[in-house]
Amino acid sequence: MNQPLFNHWSEVKYLKDIVTNPLIEVGDYSYYSGYYGNQNFEDGCVRYLWGDFKSQKLFNPIEQYGWHLDKLIIGNYVCIASGVVILMGGNHNHHSEWATVYPFVEQLEQSYEPKGDTVIKSDAWIGMNAMIMPGVTIGEGAIIAAGSVVSKDVPPYTIVGGNPAKEIKKRFTDSEIIKLMEMRWFDWNRKMIERAVPLLSSSSIDKLYNFYNSEVKKK
Incomplete structure (x- = not known):
């Protein structure tokens, strides 16, 4: 039986203590509270981002394909709740303008398109089960309501919610x-x-x- 990643809902893990992925930049005192999801931050909360321990052993798209991979950049004092999903660029091989969206292996090298870095700026709070889409910037002090799907940039000190997430109000x-x-x-x-x-x-x-x-x- 696998040991749980978190022992209680009150437990948090500081990202600087657990992040090893070279494509994730983390500021001071930012934390992940992942008890209810019981998922590893680098390979559960963050998804489709090459550079975690497992993906590094499988392949290297930078060296093999010459891809420019997006980064996840997290500021200081960011709070990330359980169940949050941060979608990244590792699966950007589906083209809606092509005859098929199917990512044929023969076309993987040519089909990849970066979406841009995903940035969560300092003092932001990402609520439980929220989903952050690729290439989004969440401003300083922003709050993402639980269960929201964020597909556009969020201004500083703004509360957003819903699917797709829309502004609820300014904090100040x-x-x-x-x-x-x-x-x-x-x-x-x-x-x-x-x-x-x-x-x-x-x-x-x-x-x-x-x-x-x-x-x-x-x-």
């Missing part, structure tokens, strides 16, 4: 979002962030902005 006013984008708290050093935790865990963007101007910006 436009002026507050401008301040948050200027502050970029998730790029501060860890000690400064720890000092600001009470402000980060509140709704007062103005108080956080005052802290930023007095304690961060001046350094």
